[in-house]
Amino acid sequence: MSYFHLYGCLPIPRDLRMESSALIPNLGDPRNFPPTSSALVNFSSNSAPSRENQSNFRQCQICSDQATGRHFGVLACEGCKGFFRRNIQKNARFICFYNNNCDVYGIKKRKCCQKCRMDRCLQAGMNPAQIKKNNPTRKKPRNEKTPASNPTPNPATVTLNPVPRLSFDPAAGFGSSARHTDLLLARNNRTQSPSPSNEVETSYESTISSPSKRSYSAVSQKTGASSTGTASTRPSVIRKEHNGRIWIIDTETSSEILERVHHASDLGLNRGAHRPPASLPPRKCWLSSWNQPQRMADVKTEIRERETADEVTKIVFKNSYETSMACKELCQSCPCFSRLDENDQNQLFEKARYELLIVYSYYQNKMTIKKTAENSNNMMKQLINSLDKCDIKTWEDVKLIMLLSVLSRDRLGKINAIRDVKLIEESSNEVVAQIEEQFAEVGEGGLKKSILVMIVMSQLREVNEFWNRCDLDINGVPNEEEQH
Amino acid sequence: MSYFHLYGCLPIPRDLRMESSALIPNLGDPRNFPPTSSALVNFSSNSAPSRENQSNFRQCQICSDQATGRHFGVLACEGCKGFFRRNIQKNARFICFYNNNCDVYGIKKRKCCQKCRMDRCLQAGMNPAQIKKNNPTRKKPRNEKTPASNPTPNPATVTLNPVPRLSFDPAAGFGSSARHTDLLLARNNRTQSPSPSNEVETSYESTISSPSKRSYSAVSQKTGASSTGTASTRPSVIRKEHNGRIWIIDTETSSEILERVHHASDLGLNRGAHRPPASLPPRKCWLSSWNQPQRMADVKTEIRERETADEVTKIVFKNSYETSMACKELCQSCPCFSRLDENDQNQLFEKARYELLIVYSYYQNKMTIKKTAENSNNMMKQLINSLDKCDIKTWEDVKLIMLLSVLSRDRLGKINAIRDVKLIEESSNEVVAQIEEQFAEVGEGGLKKSILVMIVMSQLREVNEFWNRCDLDINGVPNEEEQH
DNA sequence: AAATTAGGTCACAAGGTCAC
């Protein structure tokens, strides 16, 4: 296995590459982040589990594609290598329209969100310092035609364009963006023009140059992002349009990001022999705030004008991060959940997140929610109604319901890489049995409470699926569009 | 250097990239050149247009124009590329004014019928999932530079139904002049001549009021489905609101449509003038399994699991009209349903229709579905699995399950105008009680069968909501697209 | 030398534009 084999000689059909079935690859799993290069050479001497030691296939740690070597410090594929280099060189900044936790682990998925891909590159340990930015002493390509007229060697224009570009995920929408021209010299045959992406902001030394393309530049002015900062300094705030609304986004420099990321992962980071940390910091949980330096307050003020966020939904998603953590704790306080494999726990939890949020929120703010639900949409109204009928009084019982939700056996199928299915099924059955026992008494309508609970499960499932199918807004709250 | 020159006159074929094998006519990769077109090229000496003689001429598989590359998975020209993108983005639905088998294979002919062109795009293998759908919240107007003059004060939903012909009635057969622009009005604010369109519905958003838009019919927004046909006969037209839009659906049964679409071309089943269809490439429709590699070199982008249209889904929706009727009959054979107000029956039934379809189909074709489900998506797989575990043996029991679904109390909230809520609740409770009694025995996993049934209810609910959130294709089958 | 990994190249295929 050598680079050359991977490249030129071996007629490995690239089409045989499969996307790994894993979601986020166990970011705590050292097997995926070999601490030393010796581990890369998978010989018979490998003491490590030979999980994916398929012949000489090395996985990109960002996207699971075939790695072509260690690039900028990380085992990575050509795509991620190029992506990282391009955007570090450009000093590009992206924003995520979701939650800064898009799943980009996958050959197809990596294109969904540039921001999250870049984050993942950095988290995996790619070191921007190994990239020469805008090297003035650039080596001249052999075939350089050297166009005689190269008027402005370093023109950084800020152009605006509302074009989405990376479209492999139909659900992922990108809004407008501000852009600067490449700091690299222009390519021989190509023209520079506004770049559509979710790139936010780039160079500091930008000088607004004359519009390059007359026919298109007029168009590009009409909408899109505009910087409120002065042109000579780093704009601190970007107005960005997405989904027809204006977002105000604080910008952060790459170095700031780096500092943040590396601070979180590896304090002893140095530029020289850069190696990825053996284990990455826990991947930011959804809605986690640590990786979200943007001014949420600002954004939120803009959010308000937004349309139909159901009132109950809003309550449920208020402090949803903390609520999530509380839910998780609650689940983990029960051995039938905590005994599961940690990876399985996370995946189960992830799938049931919305349901748990609802249940927890409901019992946390019963009165408020009941009152609010009266004016809510019907699905929610009925759900709250059913929850009410269950007449649960203790947190122990609430816990049971949450366990029933999180351990739903049928949901296993929706999860890609469960390690111990059997154990989950056991737990699930235990919980169901427990519920039958605990809620044997007859409740509202002459029905057993256990049945009422099961009915609630149906409704939770419905809302869960509903929200899953919604786009998320920037706070991770589902955008409940008009429904039939 | 023009765009085309890139293809035609590229002087330096610097590598052996796939498509640079233009010198090798078409035999190099038979996958890309179905026999029909290859034959066309090979025998170009005679009747074929001389244009194809160019060795590097690549044909659009939809219309035979010059292809400019592989677009959305298919070798296509700029026109078909744009056509497909536009209309997928808009979520446009077309209807054919002829027999759904118009010949669109030809540069001139491709404009004859949008519906058939779109069909052909799909059949050729164009994949809608590779298009970023419009964010429904906003559609930018074409020319935003003239915002000053916007007199219309009412941006409310302008439902536009330029429907010249709602139901496809072969007997009535439009004359050849029937498909005409007279029947339609121009829909955009441009002052161009009215464009012919057989688009059924557009997703032009309400926020942008176009003065020139005209509403053909003011359809109330909250009515749900309503038949405009006579009550005595099979309703020929259904107005249905789905995803916030009005659909006008011919209630031709799925089987009829399918049969027509798939076989009309081969058989002489159309009355009247029937034009021979252009031969389609033997490429799979995107409705069918998408595992097929597009191009060996780039399969990675299309890799596995485009579970777009699930096989089980197809079975469930095969003959869905008849199945629906059967379900309804089954429900009505039980007094606890038949005693309800007829309007209420209809509404309940409509809301539970997908679930009933699944249950009925499952017990109708148990073996087939079980087998098919093995390769199905996970949600479906688990549902079928759970249904299996319930171990229902008699149609009486199936009826119970269907009643449980159709009478779900909590679904009442989703229904607008229920007349006798109390009666429904009573019935529901009865059914639940009955189920508890009937399924008291212990089944799989040591759980009571009644609980297993309730679990199935959850899963049904999930699928139901999933499908509800899907767009419907022209046959009323949910388009199960990939989600973010 | 061989292996590795920077940076560079450019076909490709996304989406937008706007005269028609």
Added chain:
DNA sequence: GTGACCTTGTGACCTAATTT
């Protein structure tokens, strides 16, 4: 509405510099 023509980002492949 259509489609020729424009833009972009992407990544498979390349070359050269550096290390082993």
